[in-house]
Each structure stands twice: as structure tokens, then as C-alpha cells.
Amino acid sequence: MPAAVTPEFPDHLRTQVDDYLAAIRFSDDPALAGLQDAMRYSLLAGGKRIRPVLALATAAAISMPVEQVLPLAAALELIHTYSLIHDDLPAMDDDDLRRGRPTCHVAFGEDVAILAGDALYAEAFRHLLTEQRGQPANLLRAAAELAGATGVDGMVGGQFLDVEASAPAGAGGLRHLHELKTGRLIGASVKCVLLIDGGQPAATMERFEVFASELGVLFQIVDDILDVTGSDAALGKASGSDERLGKRTYVTEFGLEGARRLAREAHHNASGALAGAGTREPGQLQQITDFIARRSF
Amino acid sequence: MPAAVTPEFPDHLRTQVDDYLAAIRFSDDPALAGLQDAMRYSLLAGGKRIRPVLALATAAAISMPVEQVLPLAAALELIHTYSLIHDDLPAMDDDDLRRGRPTCHVAFGEDVAILAGDALYAEAFRHLLTEQRGQPANLLRAAAELAGATGVDGMVGGQFLDVEASAPAGAGGLRHLHELKTGRLIGASVKCVLLIDGGQPAATMERFEVFASELGVLFQIVDDILDVTGSDAALGKASGSDERLGKRTYVTEFGLEGARRLAREAHHNASGALAGAGTREPGQLQQITDFIARRSF
Numbered sequence: 001m002p003a004a005v006t007p008e009f010p011d012h013l014r015t016q017v018d019d020y021l022a023a024i025r026f027s028d029d030p031a032l033a034g035l036q037d038a039m040r041y042s043l044l045a046g047g048k049r050i051r052p053v054l055a056l057a058t059a060a061a062i063s064m065p066v067e068q069v070l071p072l073a074a075a076l077e078l079i080h081t082y083s084l085i086h087d088d089l090p091a092m093d094d095d096d097l098r099r100g101r102p103t104c105h106v107a108f109g110e111d112v113a114i115l116a117g118d119a120l121y122a123e124a125f126r127h128l129l130t131e132q133r134g135q136p137a138n139l140l141r142a143a144a145e146l147a148g149a150t151g152v153d154g155m156v157g158g159q160f161l162d163v164e165a166s167a168p169a170g171a172g173g174l175r176h177l178h179e180l181k182t183g184r185l186i187g188a189s190v191k192c193v194l195l196i197d198g199g200q201p202a203a204t205m206e207r208f209e210v211f212a213s214e215l216g217v218l219f220q221i222v223d224d225i226l227d228v229t230g231s232d233a234a235l236g237k238a239s240g241s242d243e244r245l246g247k248r249t250y251v252t253e254f255g256l257e258g259a260r261r262l263a264r265e266a267h268h269n270a271s272g273a274l275a276g277a278g279t280r281e282p283g284q285l286q287q288i289t290d291f292i293a294r295r296s297f
Numbered sequence: 298m299p300a301a302v303t304p305e306f307p308d309h310l311r312t313q314v315d316d317y318l319a320a321i322r323f324s325d326d327p328a329l330a331g332l333q334d335a336m337r338y339s340l341l342a343g344g345k346r347i348r349p350v351l352a353l354a355t356a357a358a359i360s361m362p363v364e365q366v367l368p369l370a371a372a373l374e375l376i377h378t379y380s381l382i383h384d385d386l387p388a389m390d391d392d393d394l395r396r397g398r399p400t401c402h403v404a405f406g407e408d409v410a411i412l413a414g415d416a417l418y419a420e421a422f423r424h425l426l427t428e429q430r431g432q433p434a435n436l437l438r439a440a441a442e443l444a445g446a447t448g449v450d451g452m453v454g455g456q457f458l459d460v461e462a463s464a465p466a467g468a469g470g471l472r473h474l475h476e477l478k479t480g481r482l483i484g485a486s487v488k489c490v491l492l493i494d495g496g497q498p499a500a501t502m503e504r505f506e507v508f509a510s511e512l513g514v515l516f517q518i519v520d521d522i523l524d525v526t527g528s529d530a531a532l533g534k535a536s537g538s539d540e541r542l543g544k545r546t547y548v549t550e551f552g553l554e555g556a557r558r559l560a561r562e563a564h565h566n567a568s569g570a571l572a573g574a575g576t577r578e579p580g581q582l583q584q585i586t587d588f589i590a591r592r593s594f
Binding site (some may be wrong): 026027029032033034036037039086089091092109110111112115116117118121122123125126129130135136137138140143144147148150151152153154157159160161163164166167168173176199208253 | 323324326328329331332333336383386387388389406407408409411412414415416418419420422423426427432434436437440441443445448449450451452453454456457458460461463464465468473585
């Protein structure tokens with residue numbers, strides 16, 4: 001990491017996201033208060049808000065007012081929260097703790113947790129499709145990207161490869177699993193902003209795609225490293241859960257030092273792609289990249 | 298029911314839907330074949346395809362080529378299938394049989410069934426947003442309607458009221474539960490076509506809304522009646538499951554004869570609204586309405 005860069009997370013963007021999320025109401029129907037409680041319990045449990053902050057930082061990088069993409073940013077976090085709720089279910093990873101608190105199904109019951117996840121996903125699209133401003137054709141492309149990034153060739157497909165342990169053997173298979181499971185939604189956090197903008201040259205789009213892809217890899221490697229080296233308190237969940245579940249990770253595949261080497265490589269590649277995108281204000285995107293990398297060192 | 302109307306289901310529309318659904322592939326990735334198998338197992342299990350056929354019949358009613366709304370129609374059925382898979386889960390209604398075959402979680406495991414449902418919802422939006430032709434602004438409105446109809450103030454909210462038994466007491470509460478749980482998606486099957494068309498006068502839209510709402514009520518009443526009077530073979534699932542689960546239905550609330558009276562009333566209201574919409578070809582929509590009503594007599 002270049003010494004001149006301070007790996008501080010852009011907390012002001014996170015605060016904007018948190019405030020925006022806290023203000024969202026899904027229904028005025030008192031009979032549905034219990035469902036909304038479960039959704040908000042998980043949605044407002046904190047976290048770095050990496051995906052929505054990435055969206056805001058991408059907007060800043062292309063000189064779009066960050067406020068303009070708050071609806072998209074919220075949709076990204078709603079979807080991320082839905083995926084965590086379903087991942088934690090007894091039939092899936094069976095986790096009791098998330099961000100330092102009982103998981104949604106422990107707090108609200110398994111049936112309500114399934115529905116809270118389903119509802120967050122639906123409300124993500126509703127929010128994006130009704131609140132996000134932009135040219136209709138651009139919004140359609142962004143919404144389609146988000147649906148694709150979370151479908152079979154995206155997040156849910158990656159989750160399937162994970163629970164079924166059916167990814168191809170070797171580093172390529174592991175990378176493919178994570179590209180689907182976490183990479184595509186992280187990529188969409190960048191790409192959807194560019195699609196809503198609609199005015200970036202193809203070369204810029206391409207550099208951003210490489211950036212987002214490498215950032216997704218970096219994010220996953222660091223996550224795998226922290227699962228081994230992190231304390232329960234720092235993680236907000238039980239460390240070593242990958243090992244307990246017998247999951248393939250960058251650490252099981254390459255060892256701790258090998259994983260750290262790959263993290264440095266992904267950090268280097270992401271930073272290079274970002275520099276090559278030629279945007280006016282890449283600063284916050286670089287901050288996020290450095291911040292993620294720093295967690296593993 | 299007027300004697301002149303033959304309550305035949307428009308099977309040629311159903312065949313178009315079935316053929317279209319059978320041709321959809323969600324991924325070319327061989328590692329994801331197992332997920333796709335689970336999705337297609339439930340999607341291609343047959344059924345009347347009420348929602349997509351309603352969409353096609355609505356297109357015919359406003360002189361739009363029915364082929365034009367096949368992507369929307371498919372999205373509706375993907376979403377309906379996802380809701381059935383999640384409803385059947387052990388933590389929900391815990392049903393082993395659906396359309397005469399083992400439910401998705403019995404056949405593929407609970408984890409894969411949860412993911413198959415999640416994936417069908419994502420792919421519904423991906424398909425609609427990438428395949429459906431129309432003015433972008435109109436498509437956005439249709440997609441937003443579909444998301445809203447399946448979110449907190451729609452299908453998932455209704456499912457929550459059902460599993461939590463938290464709908465208000467009385468006929469109003471029961472109607473509200475079903476308006477959310479089944480009514481809004483049935484309504485969206487009609488409304489999304491009008492939104493994609495974008496050219497219908499407000500008065501026509503309004504009559505269609507009443508029609509779809511009454512049709513949804515009719516559909517639910519008949520479903521409740523059949524749960525009591527139908528054979529397991531005819532239903533493709535265990536009859537009496539509402540009673541087993543202690544669910545509130547139109548039969549528990551009004552008795553069998555009372556429910557049949559309400560079904561006749563809803564049939565009358567739906568038919569009246571349809572006649573009042575002043576469209577050129579309401580024939581197939583009337584056929585569907587008559588067909589649904591006839592099942593309860």
C-alpha cells in the first residue's frame with residue numbers, strides 16, 4: 001500500500017447511508033409491524049455498509065451528487081441484509097450470532113426470518129424502481145444488473161455452490177464461487193451507478209469493472225483471513241465458522257501467508273484499475289480499497 | 298353465471314405459457330445445474346398458470362398481441378412458484394406434497410429449496426427487466442408494481458399475517474390477509490399489462506382494478522372451499538391442510554354455504570367490472586372468471 005494513502009473509511013458516507021436506511025418505512029399497516037420489526041432489526045444492526053458506501057463513492061468519482069444514488073445504495077444494503085438472514089438460517093449456515101446480536105431467526109423465529117429476507121429483497125426492488133431518479137432506460141439497465149447480480153449467475157448461485165460444495169476444484173473454482181457469492185453484488189454497487197449515469201465511455205466502464213472485480217476478490221480474501229485470525233468480538237460472530245462448516249476458503253486453499261499475498265495482489269490490481277479509470281475523484285474509492293486491505297495486515 | 302358462457306379455461310394460452318416457461322434457461326454454468334434443476338422441478342410441475350394466463354388474456358382484451366407480454370407472464374409464474382416453495386418449507390406450512398409430487402425441499406433438501414425460491418424471484422425480475430419489450434418508463438412502472446405486489450404490502454406481508462395469525466378479526470381482516478397474500482399478485486397479472494401498454498384511459502384502469510380485486514377474492518374463496526371439499530388427488534396436495542394448520546379461511550369464517558354465496562357475489566362483481574371496462578375482447582378474461590367460479594359449484 002502506498003505510504004501516502006491513509007486507510008480511513010469514508011465514515012461520512014456511511015453516516016449518510018445509515019440515516020437514509022433508518023428513515024425507510026416499508027408499510028403503514030399495523031398488522032405488519034412484526035414483519036417490519038424483523039426486517040429493521042437486521043437492516044439497522046450496523047456494519048460498514050461497504051456496498052452502499054461503494055455506490056456513493058462511485059457517484060463521487062464520476063462527479064455525480066452522492067445523494068442522487070441513495071435509493072440504489074439502500075437497495076444494495078437491503079439485498080445484502082436479506083442474504084445474511086437467509087445464510088444464517090438453520091438449514092443453511094445455522095449461525096446464532098451476527099454483528100454481535102442474535103440472528104434474525106433466533107430473535108423472531110425461523111418462519112418470520114424467511115419472510116423478512118424475502119420482503120427485504122422485494123422492497124429493495126420496489127425502492128429502487130420507485131425512488132431512484134434517472135433516465136428510465138438507464139434505470140432499467142441498473143435494475144436488470146442488480147437482478148442478475150443476485151440471481152442464479154450471481155449471489156444465490158454462489159450461495160448454492162457454497163452449501164453444496166459443488167464449485168470446481170482449485171483456485172479457479174474458489175474464485176468463481178466467490179465471484180458469484182459476493183463479487184457480483186460488490187460489482188453491482190459500482191456498475192449500477194455507472195449505468196444510472198449512462199454517460200461514461202466504454203473504456204471507463206471496463207476499468208471500473210476490473211476494479212470492482214478485484215475489490216470483490218480482495219474483500220473475500222480478507223473475510224476468509226479474519227475468520228481465522230479475528231476475535232469473536234471483532235467479527236460480531238463466532239470466528240472459525242468456515243472451519244466448523246468445512247468450507248473452502250482462501251486460507252484453506254493457500255494458507256494464511258498465501259492468502260495475504262493474494263490480498264496484496266488484489267489490492268494492487270484494484271488500485272491500478274481505479275487509477276486507470278481516469279475519473280476526477282477516485283479518492284473515496286481508493287480509501288475503501290485501502291481500508292479493506294488493511295484489515296488483513 | 299350467464300348460461301351463454303362456457304366455463305372453459307383458455308387452454309391455448311396456458312400452452313403458450315407452458316412452452317415459454319419450458320424454454321427458459323437460467324444459467325449455462327454446469328456447476329449450477331443442481332440449482333437450476335430444483336427451480337425447474339417446481340416451475341414445470343404444471344398447474345393452471347392462472348396468473349400468466351390472466352396476463353395474456355388481459356393483453357388480448359386490449360388488443361395487444363399476447364406474445365408481447367410472455368416475458369411478464371413468465372415473471373409472474375416464476376414469482377408464484379417461488380412463493381409456493383417457501384410456503385411449503387418445514388418452518389412455514391410444512392407441506393410434503395404439491396401438485397401431486399414431493400415438494401421442493403423434500404426432493405432437493407431444505408437449503409436448496411430456500412435458494413431455489415430466492416433464485417426464482419431474482420430471475421423473475423431479471424427476465425422481466427431484460428426480455429420484456431415496451432417503453433422504458435412503462436416497464437419501470439410495471440416492474441415497480443410487481444415488486445410492490447410481492448413485498449411487505451403484498452404477497453410476503455400476507456404470508457406473514459397468515460403464519461402469525463395476526464390479521465385483524467372478522468371478515469375485513471380475512472379479506473385483507475388474502476388481498477395481500479394472493480390478491481395483489483393476481484391484480485398485478487392484470488395491472489402490469491395495462492402499465493406496459495400505457496395507453497388505457499383512467500376509467501378503464503379503474504374497472505380493471507376492481508375486476509382483478511374481485512377475481513382475487515373469488516380465487517381465494519374457491520381455494521378455501523376446495524381445501525374442504527376437494528379430494529387429495531384433485532388438489533395435488535393433502536386436503537384439509539388449512540384445518541390442520543388452524544388457518545382462518547372463508548369456510549371457517551362463513552361456513553361452506555356462506556363461502557359459496559360470497560363466491561357467487563365475487564363472480565358477479567368481477568364480471569360486472571369487466572363488462573364495464575369497455576374493452577374489445579373481454580372473452581378470455583370472462584372465461585377465466587367463470588372457470589374459477591365453476592370449481593366451487
